[in-house]
Amino acid sequence: MNLRAAEIARSWIGTPYVHQGSAQGAGTDCLGLIRGVWRALYGGEPEAPPPYTADWGEAGRDELLHAAALRNLVLVHPDAPEAVGEVLLFRMRAGGVAKHLGLRTGLGEAARFVHAYDRHGVVESPLSAPWAARVAARFRWPAAV
Template identity: 65%
Template sequence: MSARVVALARSWIGTPYVHQASVRGSGADCLGLIRGIWRELFGDEPETPPPYTPDWGEISGHELLLAGALRHLRELPREVPMQPGEVLLFRMRSGAIAKHLGIVAVPNASFVHAYDRHGVVESPLSAPWIAGIVGRFRFPCV
């Protein structure tokens, strides 16, 4: 199943970045990418996210994305080796809320994510990205 998750994530590469969107080839943000993969794996999404702004959660300080991941994905302990198809949750800076997601393509080497002004891309999982990982998850069936 993890190979399927990676293949699905890579099939979104080239999709333009569109805030709150989740349509392969038309537009997606990082949450939209995960939502789209979920729909391809399971059908209906477990919940519809409320409208959100690019700075959502920062004002309230609530870990909304982390809470959603914990509700619907299987959390992995840090000591478990990274595997393809995992969902990564990032803090974009120290002390900030977690607000970026991606899919491991090659463990400790690359991940697929929707990035503002870049669209859905496969990026190196470089030291700064690794340092920002706050959680690792699997889809329920993986």
Template identity: 60%
Template sequence: MVDVVHLAQAWIGTPYHHQASVKGVACDCLGLVRGIWRERYGSEPEVLPPYTPDWGEGGGHEVLFSAALRHLVPVAQVEPTRPGDVLLFRMRAGAIAKHLGVMSAVGEAPRFIHAYNAHGVIDSPLTMPWQNRIVARFRFP
């Protein structure tokens, strides 16, 4: 099986575009994870309906969290984080979880790869403010 971090690194530099998932052309955070999934398994596990930048905020539905639970393997909080783990973030307290990234390095200088509006796909330090936003971790099956 191809290494998740290696696949994610190949997306670095891809410009950000909402709902896109084409390596080197455009993607959003979900598009990055979808692209990695396609490279590992050949096709996506389900057809995605159109989604707005605010996701399910209006109704408070954990759309992204629910999808992650359907297709990825949850990681227990007591388990150490590993490179390749998919991180799910809540961007502000009380909001739904709506950002994804892939852990690229652990240890004293943790990092994660994610598609971020106005930045594209980047490898960022997993600083304390980012760590505090993590809602759940998952692994590809």
């Protein structure tokens, strides 16, 4: 399941960034990318996200993205080996809420992830030390839904 998820995520590369979007080739944000991978793996989505503003992570203190991931994905213990296809949840600043998602596509020296990034669209980026330090949680896809 995880390797397939990585292949699907890579197929979204080049999709423009569109806040609240989730349409391959037309526009997506980081949540929309993960939603699109979910649809490709399982069909319909497990839940509809509520409307959210571009600055939702700055305005509140609730860990909404983390809570949704816990409801729908499988939390990986921090000491467990890393795996291609994991969903990565990022905390962009210390003390802030976790508000960015990506999908791991490489390990070790070739550690990479696919994510939708404002002004860049869907890209594959190195999981460099600064990005790795921001990982708040890792999740695997459920076996079945």
